[in-house]
Amino acid sequence: MIVLLLIFALLGLALLAGGLWLAALGGSVYYAIAGAALLAVAMLLRSRRTAAQLIYALLLASTAVWALWESGYDWWPLATRLGVLLLLAIPLLWPARQASRAPALVLFGVWAVTGLVLLGSLFNDAHRIEGELTTDSVVTDPELGLAANQNDWPSYGRSNYGQRYSPLEQITPDNVAELELAWEYQTGDLKGPEDVTETTYQATPLKIGNSLFLCTPHNWLVALDADSGEELWVYDAKVPAESQRQHQTCRGVSYLAPAAERTSTTASVPASEPAQDLAAIRCDAQLYMPTxxxxxxxxxxxxxxxxxxxxxxGVLDLMHNMPHTQDGFYYSTSPPVVAAGLIVVAGAVNDNYDINAPSGVIRAYDARTGELRWNWDSANPEDTAPIAEGDTYATSSPNSWAVASADEELGLIYFPMGNRTPDQLGMYRTPEEEKYASSVVALSLETGQAQWVQQFVHHDLWDMDTPAQPSLVDIQTEQGLQPGLVVPTKQGDVYVLNRETGEPLLPISEVPAPQGAIEGDWTAPTQPVSALSFAPEPLRSADMWGATLVDQMICRIQFESLHYEGRYTPPSEQGTLVYPGNFGVFNWGSIAVDPERQVMFGMPLYLAFTSKLVAKEEGKDLEGATNSGEQGLNENAGAEYAVELSPFLSPLGIPCQQPPWGYVAGADLRTGETHWKHKNGTVQDMTPLPLKIKMGVPGIGGPIITRGGVAFLAASVDNYFRAYRLTDGEQLWEQRIPAGGQATPMTYLNSQGEQMVVLVAGGHGSVGTTIGDYVLAYKLGSEE
Structure with missing residues (x-):
């Protein structure tokens, strides 16, 4: 009895104190009332048990009504509001000795009805969109951007069109459940003690001839036999450790075909012969790895x-002509584009470390010789002639860190653009930088001159870089078949544009945006919105979540303490809630598109972040640790403000907003309609107890689609690789994998004519998934 009294008293005190704080901030008064009721129960339990039972019955009943009113008939919000109270009711269900049984019966009735209501919500998926995408081919013989062997995967997104679509159809919804592990390879490249937090394995292999080529986080380039996974050779770029990098990763390599297209461009060499020790040779075909x-x-x-x-x-120094050359501030994490005889390279610039950072210049080199052909710097966009020796590019200009796409027939290359650092401070930007930031820009492959630009965020103060490779797919419209470009954004909009002109194929509207930037900065009065959008509804205090009433209440206190007026609430010294957060609804994993059915498959996710501007004394740096990655406190050296960024989490380290946090979804690219949307992933690897509960969890990575009607995706924070039916999104197959699958898979035919599906599983340092070094290949099981 004493233990029970203490539990009621401590819980009551916590809810009463926190509830009064919350109410003072303008939030719900429920927690204060509930806390007072629990304290009353604690005081009455020994002397007046029947009164305690009646008060508790009233508390439980009113909590159930309040929970349903706030969150609807949705299991996870109801469970965290009602679960603890239902458990604490159990010791109170027995009547007091020599007293009326009525209070106990009343409490039992309330407890039973509330429990049944809660249990019933388990079977109601309040967030599911049911429907089907078309099964018919809208476009026959679509352009895939690949003239070479259709059985291969010779570019990051399979071709420079970035569709992540394969015409292979050996694997279908009817047989995908028969997929089995065919071979497994471990690279030996693992995260070390000197590595930065965000050391991640995000590589998608290329398949050319009968070889696979992939890079590792520390820039080893590995060649494998596509049939067996046998190691052919390894080239180690010998990259030194550097604490000022925000990322230690390599998403892929690029390939230049030989002058005369051969049937096979690769040959086995002994695995014991270290590739980096070989003398440099004159190459016909070439592989390129950014380091x-x-x-x-x-x-x-x-x-x-x-x-x-x-x-x-064979080595090109990308720091040439940079205005600032701090170690670790500039590098390429994504593979460059090989097109029209050029190797076109962009790079990532560290966010929020220094206002004087390297340039975000995009450069085209002769693919065979490495001679600079043109350079496009968004701060000086008209001058694309190769920079003169001794000159420098612009300081901190907007960069393009994601993968680009190209259409050689139109002579255009398409870059998803980021922002000028610092991300949250706009007073340092020029009109030219404003024009091209957070956009997609089409450059001439011949000259580097910008042909058109479409911006997705005006005066971006939220790190809403365009994060994903544009997918080039011809779209059937009322005016006929038009050359399309589809690009997803962090804020959840998916833009469908004419890739020749930049004009929208699905409508784009401008909507009013919150105002109130800090002194010296400004906010755009409106922001664009696409007709095809996965942007979430604005958060409410009622959307806050936690494992118990207490941490849920703390999340509400945090919510009410932050500046938040919906999407695009400007940064502040008070602290601003950024939702969707800069992790994105979509990120570098992009989407996959089916050019025949004219549909897309994506993995939208929903996580709020916070940003806080920290004023600095003029001429002084901040004390203590800064610049430890994209999250945490970053210095913005030379600026008046530092910035502190973090995910919006409860005291238990789980998102403060209620689940689901991750989905898979299918939409029609012609109409902009989302036909289905389902929760994706379990909490099996998120909690101490390995419970395989399908909650809809975050993830980072990308999907692929096959002509057989199957989509493949890992990405989520549980260690599973999954297959889905494209038409309705139903999960058809899953395989437990030994490490986090934060990479985009690929598929090809091996030399025996068998369709293989390959995934790199190595984990993600910031997301916290299991670290590894695996390359996993699957194929259909042999018939007995």
Missing amino acids: SDARLIAVDPQTGARCSNFADN
């Missing part, structure tokens, strides 16, 4: 030897 110490390395696909004909014995 995290800002080099671009060209190697021979047959041997892994560096290419003597490219730059300086």
Whole structure:
């Protein structure tokens, strides 16, 4: 009895104190009332048990009504509001000795009805959208951007069109459940003690001839036999550790076909022969790997030897002509684009470390020699002639860190653009930088001149870089088949544009945006919205969540303490809630599009972040640790404000907003209609108890689609690789994997004519998934 009294008293005190604080901030008064009721129960329990039972029955009944009113008939919000109270009611269900049984019966009735109501909500998926995408081909023989072997995967998004679509159809919804592990390879490259937090394995292999080529986080380039996974050679770029990098990753490599297209461009060499020790040779075909110490390395696909004909014995220093050259501030995490005889390279610039950072310039080099052909710097967009020796590019200009796409027939290359650092301070930007930031820009492959630009955030103060490779897909419209470009954004809008002109194929509207930037800055009066959008509804205090009433209440206190007026609430010294957060609704994993059915498959996710501007004394740096990654306190050296960024989490380290946090979804690219949307992923690897509860969890990575009607995706924070039916999103297959699958898979035919599906599983340092070094290949099981 004493223990029970203490539980009621402590819970009551916590709710009463926190509830009064919350009410003072303008939030719900429920918690204060509930706290007072629990304290009353604690005081009455020993001497007047019947009164305690009646008060508790009233508290439980009113809590159930309040919970349903706030959150609807939705299991997770109801469970966290009612679960603890239902458990605490159990010791009170027995009547007091020599007293009326009526109060106990009343409490039992309320408890039973509330429990049944809660249990019933388990079977109601309040967030599910049911429907089907078309099964018919809208466009026959669509353009896939790939003239070479259709059985291969020779570019990051399979082709420079970035569709992540394969015409292979051996694997279908009817047989995908028969997929089995065919082979497994471990690279040996693991996160070390000196690595930055965001050391991640995000690579998508290329398949050319009968070889696979992939890079590792520390920039090893690995060649494998596509049939067996046998190691052919490894080239180690010998990248030194650097604490000032925000990322230690490599998403992929790029390939230049030989002058005369051969049937196979690769050959086995002994695995014991270290590729980096081979003398540089003159290459015909070439592989390119960007490194995290800002080099671009060209190697021979047959041997892994560096290419003597490219730059300086196969090594191009990307820091040339940079205005600032701080170690770790500039590097390429995404593979460059090979098109029209050029290798076109962009790069990532550290966010919020220093206002004087390297340029975000985009440069095109001769693919065979490494000679600079043109450079486009968004701060100086008209001057694209190769920069003169001794000159420098613009300081901190907007960069493009995600993968680009290209249409050689139109002579255009498409770059998703980021922002000028600092992300949350707009007073340092020029009109030219404003024009091209947080957009997609089409550049001429011949000259580098900008042909059109479509901006997705005006005067971006939220780190809403355009994060994903545009997908090029011809769209059937009322005016006929038009060359389309589809690009998802962090804020949840998916834009469908004419890739020749930049004009919208699905409507774009401008809506009013919150105002109130800090002194010296400004906010755009309106922001664009696409007709195809996965943007969430604005958060409410009622949307706050926690495992118990207490941490849910703390999340509400945090919510009411932050500045928040919906999407695009400007940064503040008070602290601003950013939702969707800069992790994105979509990120670098992009979407996959089916050019025949004219549909998309994506993984929208919903996580709020917070940003807080920290004023600095003039001329003084902040004391204590800064610049530890994209999250945490970043210095913004030279600026008046530092910025502190973090996910919006409860004291238990789980998101403050109620689930689901992650979905899979399918939409029609012609109409903008979302036909289905389902929760994706379980909490099996998020909690100490390995419970496989499908909650809809966050993730980062990308999907692929096959002509067989199957979509493949790992990405979520549980260690599973999954397959889905494209038409309705139903999960058809899953495989437990040994590490986090935060990479985009790929598929190809091996030399035996078998369709293989390959995923790199190595985890993500910031997301916290299991670290590993695995390359996993699956194929249909042999018939007995």
